[in-house]
Amino acid sequence: MLSKSQARTFFISGTLACAVAFVGLTLDTFRRIPAQTRAAAITPDVARGKELWDHNNCMGCHSLFGEGAYYAPELTKVYERRGESFIRGMLTDPEAMFKGQRKMQKYAFSEPDKAALVAFFRWTGQVDLNGFPAKPPLARQATPSRRDVPQPQIFGQLCIVCHSLAGQGGNVGPALDGVGNRRDAEYLRRWLRDPPAVKPDTRMPKLGLPDSQIDELVAFLEAQR
Template identity: 40%
Template sequence: MRENFTKSMARNIFYGGTVFFFLFFIGLTFDTISVLPETDNRHNITGKVALGKKVWEVNNCIGCHTLLGEGAYFAPELGNVYKRFGHSKDAIIAFIKSRPVEGIKGRRSMPQFNLSDKELDAIAEFLKYTSEIDAANWPPNIQG
C-alpha cells in the first residue's frame, strides 16, 4: 500500500464506514418492520400457531428440516409442506403420528415424538401459517 495512505486514514475508513453502514442497516430494518405486515401473514397468527411454533422448537425440527430454506438439509423443506400435502392438515398430522419408533431399516426416518392431539393440531396449524407467508415465490416448485 502507498506510503501516503496512513494508518489513521485506514482507521477512519473503518470507523466511519462501519458506523455509516450500520446506521443504514438500522434504517432498512425500520423500513422492513414497517412493511412486514403485508407479507409475513401475521393476521393468521393464533394461539394455536404460537403453540405450534413452540412444538416445532422444543422438538428441534430444524435439526433435520429446512423451514423457508433455513435449517438442516437432511429432511424435506417444510415451509411449503402444507401445500405439498394437498392443503391438508390431516395429512401432516397423519404423517407425524405414524413414524415408526424403531425407524426404517437402512433408511432415514423421522423419530416418533409422541405428540398429543393438541400438539399435532398446533404444529399442523403452524406449518399452514408458514406456507402462507409471502416468501417471494420461493421455493421454485412444490418439491421444496
C-alpha cells in the same frame, strides 16, 4: 501513500455509515413484516405450533423457509403439498409411511399438539417468501392417460409420496403407470381400504381414507391404462 490515521478514518466512517443504513432498513422491514407474513393470522394455535417446532428442534433435520438442516424435507409448503391427513399421519407414526427408510423421531404428540403443528404449517405456507421455494423449472409435467377422469387432489398429496406416475413421485411403492391393466376396480377398492389385509407383508399402511376419496381414487387408477 495512505497513512494510518486515514486508514482509521476509512474504517470508522465506513462502519458507521453501513451500521446506520442497516438499522434504518431494519426499522423499515419491521414496519412491513406484519403485512408480508400475515401476522394477523398467527392464532394461538399457530404460536403453539411454533413453540413445538422450536422445543423439539425440528430444524435439526428439516428446514423451514430454507433454514435448518438438510437431512429431511423442506417443510414451508408441506400443508399445500401433502395435506392435513399426511402431516397428522407423520406426527403420529413417522415410520408407518417410510418403513426401512431414513428415520424420524417418534413423538408422543397429543391431538391438540398435532392440530397446532398443522395450523403452523398452514401459516408458513401463506407467508410471502419472495418466490421461495421455486417451482422446479425442468420438471416434467405428468400427462394423464385419460383426460376425462381428473386426478383427485388426494392423489397428488398422498399417493405420490411413495408411488410415481409418468416419472413423478416416490419410489417406495411400485409405479402406477398402467395400473388399470393389472388390477380391477374391486381389487383396488379392497386394497385402498386395508392393504395389509390383502397382502400381509406390504409396506403400505392402512390410510383410513373416507369412502368418497376411495371412490375417486379407484376411478382414477382404473383409468390408468
